[in-house]
Amino acid sequence: MAQEFSxxxxxxxxxxxxxxxIGKAQYTADVxxxxxxxxxVLRSPHPHARVLNIDASQAEKLTGVRAVFTVADVPDFxxxxxxxxxxxxxxxxxxxxxxxxxxxxxxAAINEDLAEEALELVKVDYEVLPxxxxxxxAMKPGAPKLYPEGNVIQEKDDILVRGNIEExxxxxxxxxxxxxxxxxxxxxxxxxxxxxxxxxxxxxTMWDSHKNPFRLRTDMxxxxxxxxxxxxIMTPYVGGDFGDKGAIxxxxxxxxxxxxxxxxxxxxxxxxxxxxxxxxxxxPTTWQFKYGAKQDGTLTAIQVKLFADGGAFxxxxxxxxxxxxxxxxxxxxxxxxxxxxxxxxxxxxGYMRCVGHPQGMFPQEVHMDRLAEKLAMDPLEFRLKNxxxxxxxxxxxxxxxxxxxxxxxxxxxxxxxxxxxxxxxPGSSPGPVKRGIGVAFHSCGHGKITAPMSAIxxxxxxxxxxxxxxxxxxxxxxKTTMALIVAxxxxxxxxxxxxxxGDTDATSxxxxxxxxxxxxxxxxxxxxxxxxxxxxxxxxxADILQKKKEDLEIREGRIFFKSGEASIPYxxxxxxxxxPIVGRGTGKPPRNVTMQTFGAHFAEVAVDTRTGKVELLRxxxxxxxxxxxxxxxxxxxxxxxxxxxxxxGLTEQMYFDKDTGISVNPSMxxxxxxxxxxxxxxxxxxxxxxxxxxxxxxxxxxxxxxxVPAPAIANAIYNATGVRIHEIPMTIKAVMDGxxxxxx
Amino acid sequence: xxxxxxxxxxxxxMGDEPVTISRRGFLKGVGTGTVGVALTGIPFVLPTxxxxxxxxxxxxxxxxxxxxxxxxxxxxxxxxxxxxxLRREIGLTGTKKACNRSSCGACTVIVEGKSAYACSLLAxxxxxxxxxxVEGLAAGDSLHTVQQAFSEYGGYQCGxxxxxxxxxxxxxxxxxxxxxxxxxxxxxxxxxxxxxxxPKIVESVLGAAAIAK
Numbered sequence: 020m021a022q023e024f025s026x027x028x029x030x031x032x033x034x035x036x037x038x039x040x041i042g043k044a045q046y047t048a049d050v051x052x053x054x055x056x057x058x059x060v061l062r063s064p065h066p067h068a069r070v071l072n073i074d075a076s077q078a079e080k081l082t083g084v085r086a087v088f089t090v091a092d093v094p095d096f097x098x099x100x101x102x103x104x105x106x107x108x109x110x111x112x113x114x115x116x117x118x119x120x121x122x123x124x125x126x127a128a129i130n131e132d133l134a135e136e137a138l139e140l141v142k143v144d145y146e147v148l149p150x151x152x153x154x155x156x157a158m159k160p161g162a163p164k165l166y167p168e169g170n171v172i173q174e175k176d177d178i179l180v181r182g183n184i185e186e187x188x189x190x191x192x193x194x195x196x197x198x199x200x201x202x203x204x205x206x207x208x209x210x211x212x213x214x215x216x217x218x219x220x221x222x223x224t225m226w227d228s229h230k231n232p233f234r235l236r237t238d239m240x241x242x243x244x245x246x247x248x249x250x251x252i253m254t255p256y257v258g259g260d261f262g263d264k265g266a267i268x269x270x271x272x273x274x275x276x277x278x279x280x281x282x283x284x285x286x287x288x289x290x291x292x293x294x295x296x297x298x299x300x301x302x303p304t305t306w307q308f309k310y311g312a313k314q315d316g317t318l319t320a321i322q323v324k325l326f327a328d329g330g331a332f333x334x335x336x337x338x339x340x341x342x343x344x345x346x347x348x349x350x351x352x353x354x355x356x357x358x359x360x361x362x363x364x365x366x367x368x369g370y371m372r373c374v375g376h377p378q379g380m381f382p383q384e385v386h387m388d389r390l391a392e393k394l395a396m397d398p399l400e401f402r403l404k405n406x407x408x409x410x411x412x413x414x415x416x417x418x419x420x421x422x423x424x425x426x427x428x429x430x431x432x433x434x435x436x437x438x439x440x441x442x443x444x445p446g447s448s449p450g451p452v453k454r455g456i457g458v459a460f461h462s463c464g465h466g467k468i469t470a471p472m473s474a475i476x477x478x479x480x481x482x483x484x485x486x487x488x489x490x491x492x493x494x495x496x497x498k499t500t501m502a503l504i505v506a507x508x509x510x511x512x513x514x515x516x517x518x519x520x521g522d523t524d525a526t527s528x529x530x531x532x533x534x535x536x537x538x539x540x541x542x543x544x545x546x547x548x549x550x551x552x553x554x555x556x557x558x559x560x561a562d563i564l565q566k567k568k569e570d571l572e573i574r575e576g577r578i579f580f581k582s583g584e585a586s587i588p589y590x591x592x593x594x595x596x597x598x599p600i601v602g603r604g605t606g607k608p609p610r611n612v613t614m615q616t617f618g619a620h621f622a623e624v625a626v627d628t629r630t631g632k633v634e635l636l637r638x639x640x641x642x643x644x645x646x647x648x649x650x651x652x653x654x655x656x657x658x659x660x661x662x663x664x665x666x667x668g669l670t671e672q673m674y675f676d677k678d679t680g681i682s683v684n685p686s687m688x689x690x691x692x693x694x695x696x697x698x699x700x701x702x703x704x705x706x707x708x709x710x711x712x713x714x715x716x717x718x719x720x721x722x723x724x725x726x727v728p729a730p731a732i733a734n735a736i737y738n739a740t741g742v743r744i745h746e747i748p749m750t751i752k753a754v755m756d757g758x759x760x761x762x763x
Numbered sequence: 764x765x766x767x768x769x770x771x772x773x774x775x776x777m778g779d780e781p782v783t784i785s786r787r788g789f790l791k792g793v794g795t796g797t798v799g800v801a802l803t804g805i806p807f808v809l810p811t812x813x814x815x816x817x818x819x820x821x822x823x824x825x826x827x828x829x830x831x832x833x834x835x836x837x838x839x840x841x842x843x844x845x846x847x848x849l850r851r852e853i854g855l856t857g858t859k860k861a862c863n864r865s866s867c868g869a870c871t872v873i874v875e876g877k878s879a880y881a882c883s884l885l886a887x888x889x890x891x892x893x894x895x896x897v898e899g900l901a902a903g904d905s906l907h908t909v910q911q912a913f914s915e916y917g918g919y920q921c922g923x924x925x926x927x928x929x930x931x932x933x934x935x936x937x938x939x940x941x942x943x944x945x946x947x948x949x950x951x952x953x954x955x956x957x958x959x960x961x962p963k964i965v966e967s968v969l970g971a972a973a974i975a976k
Contacts (some may be wrong), residue, residue, distance in 0.1 A: 032914045039922045040910040041855020042897035046923070049856035132842075207957050209861040209869055258859070258923030259957055291862045307842055372834035494921025494958050651917035655960055662959025687866035687955065695952045698961045 024300050025575075027507045027715050028647045034502045035492075038257075046256045047213045047226040048288060052654055055215070056085050056127040058277050058287040059134035060270070061141055063116030063123055064299070066364040067150035067163060071116045073124055077140040077613060085131040086281035087274055088125040090114060096242040098269055103174055107166050109332045109367075111242075111272050116145070117165055117331035118366050118682050120296030122269055127277040127285045150364040150680050154305055154328045162187050165331065165362040168613050175214025176559060177338045181415060187320030187353025191311025194320075195390045199382035200746040203303040203328070204671040206371055207692050210258020210323040211294040212268070216275040217284035221245070223275055226253045230491045231265045232521065233471075233528035236611065238267035242277065243688075256615050257522035260493040261663070262370035263299045265533050266334075295685030299369025300673070303328045304378040308345075308386045316396050316404045325358045327378075330653035332367040336360065340375025344383055346415060347615075348462040349405040354414075364680055366673075370533070376463050377667060377726030381747055384459040384730030389743065392445075398734065402460050403429055418613040422718070424643030425462060425617035425707035432641035433705050434459075436621035446741030454636070456623045457734025461642075461727045463625060466535040466719030467614035468606065468712055473527040474541065474548035476505060476555060476602040482576060482590025484511065486518045489529035490541040495721050496652030497537050503648050504714055508549035510574040535616065535719025538648060542714030543606035552602025556589060559596045608714040616718050617706075618642040620661070620727040622735040631755035633736060635665060635697070640724055641704035646716035653720060657703040660724030666693040667748050668729025767866040772784040815916040830855065831899030846870045846881035848889075849896060857926050861955075868954035871927035871934075872896050878934035878953075897926035900933065908974045909933050909967075918967030920958035928954045932968045941972055 038044045063070075075087045093111045100108035113121045123143060128134040149163040156162055157170040164170060188194060209229075215226040223245070229235055232252035240247040257264065270287050278285040289297065304327050311320035323345045327337035336356025346354055391401035403426065412419035433439070441456050448454045475487040486505050492498040498518040506513045519525055529541045553573055560578050561568040572579045577586040593600070623637040640661045647653050670691035674683040684690045709716035729747050737743050742757035800937065805836070822841045827834060830853065837852050846863070849855045861869035863882045870881040873895040901906040906914070909932045919925040935942060935950035942950065947968045956964060 030917075032930040033917075037906075039919065039925065040897075040906065040914055040929070041901050042855070042926050045856070046859075048860065049850075051851065051854075051856075156808060209859070209867065209921065209955070209957050213859070258861075259922060261957075292864075407777065496917075496920070627965040651963070653960075655917060655920050655963060658962045659959035661955070662961060685864045686864060688864065692957055693959070693961075694953060694955060695948050695961050695964070698959070700962050700965070 024505055024715070025510065026503050026513055027408060028650055029133070030650045031331045031499065031503065031513050033496060033499045034513065034516060035498055044256045046210055046258050047215055048210060049614055050215045050226045050286070051310060052215065052217055052284040055284040055286055056129060056569070057131045057134050058125055058127045058274055058285050059131065059138055059271065060125045061123045061138045062568055063113070063119060063121040065116055065145055065147050066119050067148040068116045068145040069148060070116065070123060071146055072144040074142040075124060075744045077127055078137040081133065081137045081140060084126055084137045085129065085283060086127045086277050088277050092276055092280070094242055094244070096272070098267060101333060104172060104333060107333045111269050118364050120293070121229050121331065122297065125273045125277060127281050133134055143754040150679060151677055152363055152677060154326050154361045154363060157361050161640050165364065170362040172333065172360040173358065174336050175344070177336065179342065179354065179356040179415065184320055184322055184353050184355040188311045190313065190319040192314040193393050194309065194311045194388070195386065197308045197386050198745060199306040199308065199385065199387060201304045201378045201381055202672045202747050203365070204301045204673060205295050205298060205666060205690065206259070206263045207687065207690065208259030208261060208263060211289040211291060212264065212270060213286070213288040214270050214274040214286060215286045218279055222249050222251065224251045224253070225271070225275065227271065229254045229264045230257060230260045230493045230533055231531035232491060232523050233489055234531065235267055235271065236523050239271060239275065242267065242272050246296040252523045253521055255490045257491060257493040261372045262374065262533065265370060265531050270518040273426045274328065284450055291687060292685045295673070295690065296366050296682055299334070299371060299376070300330065301371040302330065302368025304341055310386060310390055312390060312394060314394065316394055316401050318349055318405050319353060321345055321351045321354045323356050327358060327360050328363055328368065329360050330363055330365040330367040333360065333362070334367055334369045337368050337375065337639065341410045341464065343380045344376055344379025347413065348383065348407065348460060349462070350407040350414060357583065360699060363426055365675060372663065373463070373465055373669055373722035373725045377664065377729065380459065380461065380726035381729045381733070385733050385743070385745065387668035387693045388457070388734045388737065395486050397442070399429065399433055399458050402458070406460060407462065413613045416613065418611065419710055420610060420615045421612040422645060422708040422710040423615065423617060424706040425460065425619065428617055428619040428641035428643055428704065429460070431620045431706065432621045435639045435702060435704065436623060436637065438621065440682040441623070442738065445738050448739055451629050452625050452627050453739040454623065454625050455735045455737070455739025456621060457563045457731050457736070457738050459620050459727045459731035459734060461616060461618035461723050463723065464613060464615055465722045466539065466541055466616035468539045468608045469530065469534065470608060471528045471530045472540045472544040472606040473529050474604045475527055476548045476552045478552055478593055478600040480593050482588055482593055483515045483517065484509065486516055486545070487526045488518065488520050488541055488545065489526040489661065490537050491521050491532045495537065496649050497654040500538050500649040500652055501541060501545050504545045505549045507715065508546050509553055511576040515576065518697055519608040535723065537719065537721065539614070539713045539719050540606065542648070542717060543612050544604045546714050547604025547606060548602040549604070550601055551604055555600045555602065556592065559600065560589070560592045563592055563595055605607050614710060614712060614718060616643060616720065616723045618723050618727055620731040622728065622731040624732060624739055625733040626736055626754065627738060629760055631733070631751040631758065633669060633749065633754060635699055635732060637699055639702045639704065639727060640727070641706060642720055643706045643708050643714045643718070644720045645710035645718035647705050648715060648717050654703045658757055659726045660722065661701050661728050662693050662698050664725045664728035665698065665732070666691070666748060667725070668732050670748055670750065672748050677753045806850050812837070824887050826886055828892050828894055830894045831896060836888070837886070841887050842915045843885050843886045844882050845872070845884040845889055848886040849881060855896050855898050859923050859926060861923060868931065869924050869927045871930045873930055873934055878931055882968060895930070897930060900929065909936070909971045912969040912971035912974055916963050916967040916970050918960055918964040920960050924954055928956065928964055932971060933967065936972055936975065940975065944969065
């Protein structure tokens with residue numbers, strides 16, 4: 020593991036730093052085309068209502084309105100529809116509104132003011148239906164049904180049985196039960212959802228704030244019944260994604276078809292309020308835990324029931340994602356997991372950073388902490404005893420982990436926080452402001468190599484290099500990571516590289532910038548493309564220099580002769596070759612193993628028992644990243660993911676009025692994301708387990724840091740005050756309620 | 764549709780409808796009226812003017828302002844914000860719109876030497892004012908020390924808050940060239956970064972202070 024790299028692991032400035040910092044990076048919001056129209060969407064004011072009639076005639080007559088889009092214009096295409104539940108689909112427009120904000124129709128006008136005014140002229144007749152907002156209510160017989168089949172879906176994979184759970188509890192010396200809840204939140208990407216569509220003849224060009232342009236292109240082709248090669252999607256700069264912008268959504272089809280109808284480009288930009296309502300959310304969950312362990316700390320039984328509140332639509336099997344955590348982190352021979360997907364008249368659940376896993380990590384890591392206490396074991400040692408080792412791997416798929424650095428994360432993190440010195444008996448800290456520390460472990464399958472992956476590298480006549488990657492940079496420094504990988508493989512300075520991403524015409528599909536798969540997946544293809552380019556260059560050099568390819572070597576931007584002659588810049592060769600060098604590469608996921616990522620967070624808090632205010636003093640965030648490719652980018656991902664996770668644990672929650680179903684706080688004033696003052700200098704520790712399959716050993720790290728802070732903080736609050744909180748967010752009120760009931 | 768449906772429809776007519784009051788509506792002085800009007804079928808007089816005409820209560824004016832050292836004369840409507848005019852009319856898209864409600868700081872600019880949220884300033888009030896945006900920080904290819912520091916310390920991820928962060932940093936350092944870490948955190952607290960680059964933003968501002976010496 021003591022491998023020497025030229026640029027891998029170094030601190031470098033971003034390859035696109037200049038255009039970003041002078042304000043010239045073009046995000047979709049910055050696209051203004053001649054004659055461009057502005058679209059607005061009419062949204063249901065009711066949480067549950069049948070649309071009986073839409074009269075848009077007055078809106079169409081309003082001077083300045085160029086096109087309207089109603090159910091008559093909708094193509095035969097469902098935004099999503101699962102094979103297992105074909106009648107539970109999300110159409111392009113809703114003829115039954117299922118949440119306040121559901122999309123009913125749209126207009127395009129010469130400016131946003133007129134578009135809004137046009138919406139006010141649209142007359143909609145609704146048949147208002149009864150609605151339901153809470154999972155417990157939605158599951159009762161006689162509850163208002165969102166779909167004819169009812170409000171609950173359990174697919175076969177939502178049930179997992181391993182070993183014999185009864186036997187597991189028989190073997191246990193200690194059994195512990197617990198109920199937990201997690202909150203509904205939103206990504207709050209600073210750049211809202213936004214689409215620009217423009218037709219030139221039969222060809223459609225779209226700009227979008229999106230992380231999966233090739234998939235969007237394929238789905239748009241299906242939706243509009245045109246050929247894939249007749250669509251170009253541009254995603255050069257994205258102002259935050261966090262999972263919200265990876266699929267085809269209604270706005271893509273609405274914008275494209277309004278543009279077609281109007282014969283002019285159309286921009287649809289969500290307001291901040293719309294972004295809170297009409298996007299994906301982190302779905303709330305309710306949990307019932309029952310774990311058993313022997314007195315020596317060995318886990319014998321894991322039993323979990325989960326209710327996932329998917330909101331109005333069934334975008335994917337929410338339950339499976341969340342029950343992933345109880346089955347993967349710790350080894351246990353007897354496991355029984357049951358998940359249920361439940362519909363409610365709220366905005367839809369969906370994809371958000373580390374889908375499902377933060378929902379599972381909070382309850383499990385609090386439960387493990389409680390179990391450790393019942394066993395009179397140090398919570399860190401209890402976890403270290405039970406975490407799934409390399410050979411345990413995925414205990415259900417029976418695949419070993421390709422690499423694992425969890426122990427090192429835990430030991431280094433513990434040392435840095437001063438675990439042994441600072442961990443005292445819960446609540447024993449003197450004075451009204453009590454300090455405590457807590458730990459939480461992370462292990463999940465995000466961060467692996469998955470298809471598709473491909474890359475193109477062009478060598479230019481002056482020795483500079485163009486890297487063309489289908490991997491959109493959504494803020495995780497992906498462009499710079501690709502540049503570092505190519506620079507290392509080709510042996511040239513990073514400053515000689517220009518990276519192009521976010522254009523389906525100019526790059527090739529390397530899949531979504533999601534699932535923390537970007538660096539490992541795109542990186543593998545990037546190395547293959549660089550090797551191909553190098554190979555072609557060596558052949559061309561051998562030909563021109565009248566040498567054997569084996570006697571030449573490319574390093575530091577030069578061609579070195581093994582015979583010892585003076586090296587020459589390889590640009591000299593490029594200037595002479597007859598045809599350009601274009602390197603291509605793809606990759607494949609590894610088989611018979613599973614790539615897994617790991618982490619351990621240690622939180623130190625100070626809780627003012629007079630006010631309930633929790634101050635996060637320190638967060639040590641240790642992650643096994645396989646290999647650090649892009650040091651500043653990697654630190655940013657850890658600090659950034661952890662920051663979001665702190666908000667998830669302490670302050671973020673979407674509230675709904677129980678009488679009207681209206682979202683009460685769809686604004687950044689009332690939905691509290693962390694500010695500068697809420698975040699300490701988060702201390703990242705990057706452990707390198709050197710994955711055998713990752714590019715230069717790297718795994719992904721975009722998502723893993725998200726789910727760990729909330730339970731680490733919860734466990735620290737307990738250590739400080741003796742108060743256990745079973746629900747996030749752990750607001751001031753929640754802490755005071757806990758303190759007060761403890762006094763009682 | 765049963766009685767319940769009828770009653771709810773009636774309730775809507777009486778203005779019991781969830782309505783957001785847009786800034787435009789407020790300035791028009793119309794408030795919730797338009798929605799109710801449409802539903803009850805009272806004849807609504809459509810604007811008969813040609814394209815580019817003004818809704819009731821909205822005026823137009825020529826405004827002259829200095830942005831990044833250049834003078835601009837722009838025809839604006841009375842309800843347009845400085846943010847919209849910078850981006851859409853003048854073409855300076857470096858300043859971003861993220862909340863449009865003074866709740867995030869992405870649109871921070873400097874007006875007459877003080878930092879301000881452009882989404883909450885009316886363009887018509889900018890007559891004769893000197894404005895600095897992110898595009899005015901660099902001198903040609905030479906980055907401002909704040910920009911250099913953000914690059915060196917990596918104080919940015921998706922970049923959408925970055926213009927506002929750097930402008931706030933400049934305003935802070937202009938007033939306090941040697942801030943402590945805590946003064947930096949307080950001074951930058953009006954700029955939200957959802958990506959969570961806060962630790963590196965602090966390093967960048969402290970770094971800029973060090974470079975500038």
